[in-house]
Amino acid sequence: MRILVAEDDLRLAALLGQSLTEAGWSVETVHDGRSALGRAMPGSAHDVLLLDWMLPGLDGLTVCRRLRALGQTTPVLVLTARGQVRDRIEGLDAGADDYLAKPFDLDELLARLRALHRRAAYGDASVAEVDGLVVDPAARRVTRDGVEVELTAREFDILHLLVARAGQVVTRYTILDEVWDGETDLRSNVIDVYLASIRSKIDRPFGTRTITTLRGAGYRVDRRATSADPA
Numbered sequence: 001m002r003i004l005v006a007e008d009d010l011r012l013a014a015l016l017g018q019s020l021t022e023a024g025w026s027v028e029t030v031h032d033g034r035s036a037l038g039r040a041m042p043g044s045a046h047d048v049l050l051l052d053w054m055l056p057g058l059d060g061l062t063v064c065r066r067l068r069a070l071g072q073t074t075p076v077l078v079l080t081a082r083g084q085v086r087d088r089i090e091g092l093d094a095g096a097d098d099y100l101a102k103p104f105d106l107d108e109l110l111a112r113l114r115a116l117h118r119r120a121a122y123g124d125a126s127v128a129e130v131d132g133l134v135v136d137p138a139a140r141r142v143t144r145d146g147v148e149v150e151l152t153a154r155e156f157d158i159l160h161l162l163v164a165r166a167g168q169v170v171t172r173y174t175i176l177d178e179v180w181d182g183e184t185d186l187r188s189n190v191i192d193v194y195l196a197s198i199r200s201k202i203d204r205p206f207g208t209r210t211i212t213t214l215r216g217a218g219y220r221v222d223r224r225a226t227s228a229d230p231a
Contacts, residue, residue, distance in 0.1 A: 001117055001177070002026045002045055006036035006060065007052045007079070016050070023110055024173050033058025042072045047117050053080035053091070061094040068095035075116035079104070118178065128163040131224045133202060133210060135163045144206055154179060155198050158191075162211060162221045171218035195219070 003020055007013040008031045020027045028046070030036050033055035040049050040063070049067075051060035058066075064076050078096040080087065091099045097119075098112050128135045132145045137160055142149040151159065157179045162170055175191055195211060203210055212220045 001047045001113075001174075003028070003048045003050055003113065004036065004040055004044070004046045005029045005050045006031070006033070006040075006055055006063070007050075008032060008055055009052070019106055019110070020113075024177050025113075032056045033060065033063050036060070037063045037066060040067055040072065040074065042067075042070055044072075044074070046074055048113050049074055049076045050113070051076060051078050051096075053078055053082060061091060061096070064091075064095045075119070077109075077112060077116060114177065128160065128166070130163050130166050130210065130221055131208075132206075133163065135160050142202070144202055144208075147206075149201050151198065151201060155194055155201075158194055159198055159202070162219060166221045166223050169214060169218045169220050174218070 001024070003025050005013060005016050005020070005027060007016060007029070010031065013029050013031060017027045017029050028039065030039055034057040036049075036051060036055060037058060040046060049064075051063055053060040055063065060078055060080070064078070067074075067076070075097045076095065077098045077100060078091045078094075079100055079102060080091070081102045088099045088101075097116055100109060100112060126137075128137070134141075134143045135156075136142070140153075140156055142151055142156065142159065158175060161175060161178055172191055195213075199209075199211060202208075210221055212222060214220060
């Protein structure tokens with residue numbers, strides 16, 4: 001996940017950058033509103049924007065309003081020392097998706113960022129398809145060659161993540177972070193158990209192999225499924 005942090009307090013910005021990087025995010029940091037606006041324009045590669053309200057140059061809410069006016073839909077979380085109800089209302093009315101008052105708990109901030117990213121991912125109701133395997137996030141429905149495949153909620157989330165990023169390597173950390181909110185030990189074999197179950201449902205009955213395991217790297221859904229190896 002990629003995040004833009006706009007914070008003029010250099011010590012806090014450094015702390016946020018380090019903490020988010022350790023949590024597996026790719027972080028870009030700026031320290032004023034005009035830089036934040038320039039880096040977050042529509043077409044930027046960020047998944048979430050973290051904006052301090054009291055930025056120099058342009059304040060965070062002005063940045064947010066201008067981005068929304070330009071059609072930028074990337075989720076925005078506003079950080080501020082202003083914690084009154086009317087301040088939260090003003091922040092949300094400016095187009096922010098969430099609001100967190102300082103001082104804040106770092107774990108809560110990380111959880112809110114993950115939630116924003118998940119909502120954005122599922123808010124895009126576009127259907128993902130790979131060689132006859134269709135994953136519909138809006139309907140939470142999976143079919144292969146027109147045949148409906150029943151998955152558990154977590155199996156669906158894992159498959160949707162992999163198919164939506166077909167052709168890319170998805171690391172174990174990414175799956176744990178986006179599907180489990182990082183609540184499962186990276187050393188656990190829980191992902192392998194779920195993938196074995198997913199493969200038994202989307203591949204085995206159809207004689208295909210969709211998900212490739214890349215040792216030490218992660219998993220990849222190829223854009224064209226291959227024939228399964230004979231048993």
